[in-house]
Amino acid sequence: MKRMLLIAVTVVVGLMFAAPGYALAADPVKIGVLVPLTGIVAQGGLEMKYGIEMAAKEKGKVLGRPIELVVEDTQIKPDVAVSKAEKLVFKDGCVSLIGVFSSGVGLALAKNIDKLKVPFVTTHVMTTEFYGMHKWVFRSGQLANDQTAVGNVKGILARPDLKDRKYYVLVHDYAWGHDAGKRFIELAKQNGIKIYNENFDKAPTSTKDWSSYISKIKASGADGIYIAFITNVIPVFAKQAFDFGLTKTSKIVSAAAPGPMELEEGGEACYGIFGASCWSWDVNTPVSDAWEKKFWETYKVIPSDAAVHSYVGAMHLLDAIEKAKSTDVDKISGALRGISFNGPYGTVRISAKDNCMRTDAVLTETMAAPPNPFGAKVAMKVLKIFKAEELGPPEK
Amino acid sequence: MSTAVDIILNSLVLGGVFLIVAIGLNIIYGLSRVMNLAHGSIYALGAYASATLMYLGANFFLALIVAPLLVALVGLAIERTVIAPMRKRSIVYTLILTYGLMFLIDGLIKYFWGNEPKFIKLPLFLQDTVPVLGTHYPVYRLATLFVIAATMTGLWLFLEKTKTGVTLRAASTIPEMVSCLGINMKLVHMGAFMLGCAMAAIAGVIAGPLYTIDPIMGHEMLIRSFVVIVIGGLGSLRGAVIAALIIGAVQTLAEFFITDLAMVIVYMLMAVILAFMPRGILGEGRFE
Numbered sequence: 293m294k295r296m297l298l299i300a301v302t303v304v305v306g307l308m309f310a311a312p313g314y315a316l317a318a319d320p321v322k323i324g325v326l327v328p329l330t331g332i333v334a335q336g337g338l339e340m341k342y343g344i345e346m347a348a349k350e351k352g353k354v355l356g357r358p359i360e361l362v363v364e365d366t367q368i369k370p371d372v373a374v375s376k377a378e379k380l381v382f383k384d385g386c387v388s389l390i391g392v393f394s395s396g397v398g399l400a401l402a403k404n405i406d407k408l409k410v411p412f413v414t415t416h417v418m419t420t421e422f423y424g425m426h427k428w429v430f431r432s433g434q435l436a437n438d439q440t441a442v443g444n445v446k447g448i449l450a451r452p453d454l455k456d457r458k459y460y461v462l463v464h465d466y467a468w469g470h471d472a473g474k475r476f477i478e479l480a481k482q483n484g485i486k487i488y489n490e491n492f493d494k495a496p497t498s499t500k501d502w503s504s505y506i507s508k509i510k511a512s513g514a515d516g517i518y519i520a521f522i523t524n525v526i527p528v529f530a531k532q533a534f535d536f537g538l539t540k541t542s543k544i545v546s547a548a549a550p551g552p553m554e555l556e557e558g559g560e561a562c563y564g565i566f567g568a569s570c571w572s573w574d575v576n577t578p579v580s581d582a583w584e585k586k587f588w589e590t591y592k593v594i595p596s597d598a599a600v601h602s603y604v605g606a607m608h609l610l611d612a613i614e615k616a617k618s619t620d621v622d623k624i625s626g627a628l629r630g631i632s633f634n635g636p637y638g639t640v641r642i643s644a645k646d647n648c649m650r651t652d653a654v655l656t657e658t659m660a661a662p663p664n665p666f667g668a669k670v671a672m673k674v675l676k677i678f679k680a681e682e683l684g685p686p687e688k
Numbered sequence: 689m690s691t692a693v694d695i696i697l698n699s700l701v702l703g704g705v706f707l708i709v710a711i712g713l714n715i716i717y718g719l720s721r722v723m724n725l726a727h728g729s730i731y732a733l734g735a736y737a738s739a740t741l742m743y744l745g746a747n748f749f750l751a752l753i754v755a756p757l758l759v760a761l762v763g764l765a766i767e768r769t770v771i772a773p774m775r776k777r778s779i780v781y782t783l784i785l786t787y788g789l790m791f792l793i794d795g796l797i798k799y800f801w802g803n804e805p806k807f808i809k810l811p812l813f814l815q816d817t818v819p820v821l822g823t824h825y826p827v828y829r830l831a832t833l834f835v836i837a838a839t840m841t842g843l844w845l846f847l848e849k850t851k852t853g854v855t856l857r858a859a860s861t862i863p864e865m866v867s868c869l870g871i872n873m874k875l876v877h878m879g880a881f882m883l884g885c886a887m888a889a890i891a892g893v894i895a896g897p898l899y900t901i902d903p904i905m906g907h908e909m910l911i912r913s914f915v916v917i918v919i920g921g922l923g924s925l926r927g928a929v930i931a932a933l934i935i936g937a938v939q940t941l942a943e944f945f946i947t948d949l950a951m952v953i954v955y956m957l958m959a960v961i962l963a964f965m966p967r968g969i970l971g972e973g974r975f976e
Contacts, residue, residue: 332902332904334798334803334804334903335802335804338803465948493948494948495943496950496951500895500900500905500908501698501702501899503694503698503702503829504695504940504943504944504950505943505947507691507694507695507698507944508943508944510690510691510694510823511690511691511694524805527805527807527900528900531807531900532898532899535815535817535826535829536817536824536825536826537817537824537826551804553804554804554805557805557806557807557900558807559807
């Protein structure tokens with residue numbers, strides 16, 4: 293009898309191991325995290341990693357198995373990101389990829405997704421090319437360029453101090469910057485906002501000295517500046533514009549939210565930057581406040597949009613794996629389509645039609661911070677809230 | 689008129705910062721025949737050293753003097769431990785070693801000071817703008833021009849009017865003869881490396897408040913410095929001055945008038961100069 297039982301157990305265990313796609317209950321579900329940890333946006337990349345870690349800790353397990361995050365540094369280089377993604381999928385056995393800063397990097401990964409055969413959820417790529425790009429490619433957590441442009445144009449029209457200005461458009465010279473500049477100008481023109489340079493300026497991402505651009509803006513007579521820069525560079529530009537006295541006469545509207553750590557460094561020179569984004573720590577809802585508190589207690593870093601985007605995107609992905617009851621690429625992707633998560637900036641939904649996020653957004657202005665638990669001296673003060681339907685785009 | 693003044697001053701500031709870094713690189717190459725790929729990171733180290741001194745309570749002007757001295761000591765340590773043991777070997781060895789050193793210094797900066805860019809706070813009177821020929825120009829940028837001019841004048845006086853300077857110049861062109869005269873070449877090499885590093889650090893200190901500082905701020909500066917010394921002529925200090933002024937002016941004008949192609953123009957200029965003058969404007973190896 294004992295021998296029969298032993299044989300039966302051996303057969304059952306053997307069959308379990310032989311079954312395709314089988315994983316031991318204790319085997320972790322591995323998620324590949326691609327963030328920039330070196331280079332100019334390293335701080336943003338670190339905050340993205342924190343946001344994803346926070347979601348994984350909060351979730352604890354998926355499919356009854358522990359979650360293991362395998363983090364790789366993209367160095368914001370498309371070729372590096374693709375090879376790191378291959379390592380994560382083929383060597384480490386990650387069942388999905390998340391994160392990615394920069395549209396150039398995101399597009400490179402998306403173009404390789406047929407080879408990688410895992411769902412890819414970007415939490416920071418803003419290019420409009422991601423709408424309906426591939427059945428396994430998703431955007432969550434972060435607004436796209438067209439949504440930000442709508443927010444900024446609505447914000448400009450709603451604010452008397454921004455409305456009747458002529459805008460000089462200056463962007464970083466890569467895919468996202470070009471897309472952001474184009475979207476803003478199209479929409480601004482349709483809404484009667486004056487643009488000085490429709491053939492907008494494109495500055496290399498390595499630009500340190502903005503003096504030539506500032507002189508050019510001064511000479512143009514434009515009294516509004518629309519910038520689309522990598523987040524960490526926004527305060528650098530603002531500081532130099534402040535040094536030249538440009539911000540006394542001109543208002544800055546930004547296509548991306550500046551990083552709070554860099555705002556702190558810039559201090560008073562960084563006051564008066566407007567921009568539409570998903571969230572700032574000035575959003576006061578119970579969920580947002582609780583998230584900020586937890587983030588601050590865990591990492592001692594001022595809660596940033598980079599962190600919160602990645603947190604929301606990771607919650608979407610982990611919820612989708614649970615819902616799919618599988619780590620199969622098509623099943624997770626199917627579960628991601630139409631999924632909703634109620635997080636720090638309200639209900640965030642991934643469109644079932646174009647795989648990209650729809651959510652409410654806020655118009656903020658940087659100014660002296662009120663007393664706050666993080667000791668921050670600069671706050672992105674919420675001026676206006678936009679509903680998801682206002683920002684669009686229509687789902688096709 | 690005001691725009692022209694802006695452009696001229698901007699190009700002088702930009703070219704001036706390139707010049708100080710490139711001169712340091714050129715001094716090291718001219719005297720030791722070492723192409724120091726960690727020079728950009730030394731520039732960053734100068735910026736971080738001054739930021740730390742100011743954080744500890746020193747004022748900007750004290751930091752401008754002390755930070756380069758501290759970085760010169762770091763340079764001495766590098767010369768003794770990394771460069772000197774490789775002196776008799778091919779230049780490739782020091783190229784590879786200094787390339788590795790660049791990443792080591794960058795990593796240490798990240799470890800001790802963090803990843804995010806830092807802004808250097810200046811005394812209030814340097815934060816203002818002043819009217820200059822119809823434009824309002826930042827006081828600090830004008831002060832930067834003064835520091836660059838003072839540094840270059842000091843260097844010129846040192847090399848032209850002091851015995852040590854004359855020895856250094858002689859050692860760059862006829863090292864064997866200088867050695868036969870009983871001059872300790874080991875000290876010459878150490879002095880050259882320290883001086884070169886101090887120059888990079890001065891540039892780092894003045895560039896910090898202009899641009900903000902970050903751990904990889906030296907990478908782009910290293911490339912620009914190479915452009916300057918290649919155009920000016922490897923080892924030529926006068927060539928570096930001319931090249932830095934040209935690069936500063938061309939980049940500023942290009943950014944203003946043909947923004948999207950600004951950097952292309954700078955590198956095209958380098959290609960054109962090298963096509964007609966392969967040894968740079970003032971030729972290689974003349975350490976005047």
